[in-house]
Amino acid sequence: MKKLKSWHYILIILIFIIIISLITKSLNSDFESVQGDEILIIPIQGIISNSNSDSLLSSEGVSSDKIISLIKKAKENNNIKAVIFEINSPGGTVVASKEIANAVKKFDKPNVALIRDVGASGAYWIASSADKIVADELSITGSIGVISSYLEFSGLLDKYGVNYERLVVGKYKDAGTPYRELTDEERALIQSKLSKIDKIFLDEVKINRNLTNTVRIETGEFFLGMEAKELGLVDYLGNKDTAIEVVKKLSNLKEAKVVEYKEKKNIFDVLNKLNANAFYYMGQGIGSRLYFENKNQNLEINAI
Numbered sequence: 336m337k338k339l340k341s342w343h344y345i346l347i348i349l350i351f352i353i354i355i356s357l358i359t360k361s362l363n364s365d366f367e368s369v370q371g372d373e374i375l376i377i378p379i380q381g382i383i384s385n386s387n388s389d390s391l392l393s394s395e396g397v398s399s400d401k402i403i404s405l406i407k408k409a410k411e412n413n414n415i416k417a418v419i420f421e422i423n424s425p426g427g428t429v430v431a432s433k434e435i436a437n438a439v440k441k442f443d444k445p446n447v448a449l450i451r452d453v454g455a456s457g458a459y460w461i462a463s464s465a466d467k468i469v470a471d472e473l474s475i476t477g478s479i480g481v482i483s484s485y486l487e488f489s490g491l492l493d494k495y496g497v498n499y500e501r502l503v504v505g506k507y508k509d510a511g512t513p514y515r516e517l518t519d520e521e522r523a524l525i526q527s528k529l530s531k532i533d534k535i536f537l538d539e540v541k542i543n544r545n546l547t548n549t550v551r552i553e554t555g556e557f558f559l560g561m562e563a564k565e566l567g568l569v570d571y572l573g574n575k576d577t578a579i580e581v582v583k584k585l586s587n588l589k590e591a592k593v594v595e596y597k598e599k600k601n602i603f604d605v606l607n608k609l610n611a612n613a614f615y616y617m618g619q620g621i622g623s624r625l626y627f628e629n630k631n632q633n634l635e636i637n638a639i
Contacts (some may be wrong), residue, residue, distance in 0.1 A: 373412075374582055376419045376575075376595040377405050383427025383435065383457050397424070399431040403438045405596055410442060417445040417586040419578050420465060421595075424458035429481060429532055432457025436539065439464040445585035449578040450474045450569070455557055459568070460536060463543040466585060468569040469578040470560035476568055479540055480555035481532045483525065489515045544568060 381396035409415045420439065426432060439446065439461055448454070448462035450470035455478035462468050462476075470476055492499065492514060499514040510521040517525070541549055546567055552558075563569045571577055579593060 371414060372588060372591040373415050374417045374419060374579060374586075374588070374591045374593045375409050375415045376421050376593065377402065377409070378421045378423075378596065379435070379458065379461065380421075380423045383424055383431045383461075385428065385431045385434075396427065399434040402435050406438045406442055410444065415444065416588055416591060417447075417582040418442065419575075419582055420446065420448045420461065421451065421575070421578075422448055422454040422458050422462055423451050424455075425453050426456030426458050426460075426478070429457065429536070432460050436461045436464040440543070445582055447578050447582045447585070449575060450476055450560065451574075456480065460539065463540045463568075467571065467581055469571045469573050469581060470563060470569040471574060472559065472561040472564075472572045474560040474563075475557050476560060476563040477552060477566075478555060478557040479537060479552050481529050481536060483511075483529055485511065486513055487516060488513045 379397050379402060384396055384398055386398050386400065406418075409418050439448075446465050448465035448468045450459075450462055450468065451474060452471070453475045454462050454470065455475055459476055459479065489499070499512075501509065501515070503509050507521060507524065509515075510517065510525065537549065537553060540546065540552070544567055546552075552566065552568070558566065558568065560569060560572055564572055571581060583589070583591065
């Protein structure tokens with residue numbers, strides 16, 4: 336069998352790049368290039384955080400920086416007459432949820448939040464900031480509250496004779512470490528901070544939705560879409576078509592092209608992802624990632 340010449344290898348690589356580029360191009364949508372009246376759909380899916388990780392082990396989610404950037408572009412684009420925020424998220428970190436909610440609230444074009452499967456906690460905070468909310472009757476909404484629970488391992492460490500050597504400067508520096516029990520004072524301190532955050536969350540929802548009776552939603556209960564409508568948490572029961580019709584009325588549009596934002600990817604993004612994921616499994620990549628993720632998630636306050 337004859338050896339392939341160098342130019343053969345180059346040709347094979349070029350063909351591979353062209354094929355991958357065509358595949359990724361079909362997945363992309365640049366709403367900025369479309370002419371005429373547009374209704375832009377911005378998806379908010381997965382866990383909400385300040386930034387996303389590219390690892391295979393990380394949950395699919397959305398960053399507040401990305402959504403805020405899209406809202407800014409939608410505001411500056413004269414072709415975009417209205418926006419639908421298509422939500423399928425259980426919530427996320429308090430700050431990231433608050434940032435997106437504030438950006439939605441300040442957005443000066445007609446907008447509607449569409450809750451499909453889930454729009455709970457921090458995701459509902461965002462939805463409540465929209466002009467109107469459409470939800471499927473069987474969707475999960477509400478769950479208004481904050482949480483900072485974690486696993487505590489002190490009993491397990493005692494069983495195996497492992498000691499936690501406490502070396503800190505600052506009385507509360509290691510409050511919430513999983514390696515020892517919280518003191519009553521520490522528990523009260525953390526609970527008081529959660530209560531303050533929860534009050535801000537609840538007050539925002541009350542203002543956004545013009546609610547007066549909030550006794551039931553203050554429990555942190557989640558509601559089906561049909562229940563949420565009865566409580567004033569959503570305006571309409573329906574699907575994407577319903578949301579489109581609602582936002583058309585809000586913006587006085589008879590006809591408009593509906594475009595959905597999808598993050599643009601190129602060949603280098605695809606190849607880098609494949610390459611990174613392949614090398615990720617070598618050595619102790621998985622073990623160290625799990626260790627550091629567990630270590631860094633202690634006492635993270637989430638609107639989930």
